[in-house]
Amino acid sequence: MTRHWTALPNFVDCAVFRPALNAAEKRSLRAALGIPPDAFVVGCVAAVKKHHKRIDYLIREFYQLTMDGRQLAVDWTPLTEGSAIRPKDTPSTVHRPPSTPYLLIAGARTDETPELLALAESLIPGRYRIMTNCARAQMPDLLRAMDVFVLTSLFEMMPIALLEGLATGLPVISNNHPVMMWMTGASEKSVSREDAKPRSEEILSPACGGTQPPFASSRLRARTELVGGVAIDMSKEGALAQALAGLTPEWLESHGRQARERAVAMFSKEAVIGQYVKYYREVMGEG
Numbered sequence: 001m002t003r004h005w006t007a008l009p010n011f012v013d014c015a016v017f018r019p020a021l022n023a024a025e026k027r028s029l030r031a032a033l034g035i036p037p038d039a040f041v042v043g044c045v046a047a048v049k050k051h052h053k054r055i056d057y058l059i060r061e062f063y064q065l066t067m068d069g070r071q072l073a074v075d076w077t078p079l080t081e082g083s084a085i086r087p088k089d090t091p092s093t094v095h096r097p098p099s100t101p102y103l104l105i106a107g108a109r110t111d112e113t114p115e116l117l118a119l120a121e122s123l124i125p126g127r128y129r130i131m132t133n134c135a136r137a138q139m140p141d142l143l144r145a146m147d148v149f150v151l152t153s154l155f156e157m158m159p160i161a162l163l164e165g166l167a168t169g170l171p172v173i174s175n176n177h178p179v180m181m182w183m184t185g186a187s188e189k190s191v192s193r194e195d196a197k198p199r200s201e202e203i204l205s206p207a208c209g210g211t212q213p214p215f216a217s218s219r220l221r222a223r224t225e226l227v228g229g230v231a232i233d234m235s236k237e238g239a240l241a242q243a244l245a246g247l248t249p250e251w252l253e254s255h256g257r258q259a260r261e262r263a264v265a266m267f268s269k270e271a272v273i274g275q276y277v278k279y280y281r282e283v284m285g286e287g
Contacts, residue, residue: 012263012268014167019169033129035102035129040100041148042148042150043165045106045161045165048109060119061241062103065245104131105128106132140164143168150240162180166262167260174231176224184228186227186231227262
């Protein structure tokens with residue numbers, strides 16, 4: 001009897017992890033966190049440590065984005081109820097100065113956290129908040145306070161935080177690792193097949209996804225547009241700062257909407273339970 005191994009994905013509760021209903025809700029969430037209501041919030045949910053999660057890289061890249069008091073060239077301020085963002089040259093929009101980027105990090109405290117807090121305070125004082133050991137119930141609201149979700153680890157098996165970011169309607173910027181790219185919405189055509197030999201950290205476990213990424217052994221491009229975000233080469237200094245500086249309101253709105261749609265279609269409880277039922281029916285049929 002032949003058995004076919006099928007990898008099944010984790011799921012996310014898309015009713016709990018949902019986008020902000022409107023600009024007023026997002027402003028209220030930010031006020032509770034002490035975040036300027038009109039800031040452009042770069043968010044990350046990960047253990048606050050250097051090893052693997054690379055929060056030191058995130059802080060340095062954010063500093064590079066904001067060094068010398070530089071502000072983003074686009075007004076990201078939510079200007080309409082029910083609409084996340086609009087460019088400042090949209091008709092009937094009141095002109096406002098560009099928003100200042102703000103960094104929000106939430107995750108488990110580690111032995112390296114004090115060093116990272118000191119690094120953030122030395123480089124980006126007043127432009128960040130690092131929250132440690134947050135209650136699980138806080139996470140949906142923390143994600144809804146963000147504008148873009150960033151994960152700076154170079155590889156992951158299938159991070160729940162990324163699924164929760166997608167479900168919240170946040171565009172994702174991640175490293176160009178096959179698993180994270182597949183989660184965010186890559187296709188085989190989006191990746192260059194120049195190298196058929198995978199790196200050791202790219203070998204996938206059976207639990208990494210519903211359909212194993214077809215490009216797991218490919219050498220990946222430095223930048224790849226995905227359905228719900230973009231994948232870049234985060235092993236390079238300056239790569240994340242450059243990606244953040246190049247974002248536009250249109251890109252954020254489009255990819256945020258698509259991120260939510262992908263999460264509901266592929267990673268919601270209903271979708272994943274359906275995959276489990278299908279798999280077990282196939283198994284029982286073979287028996």
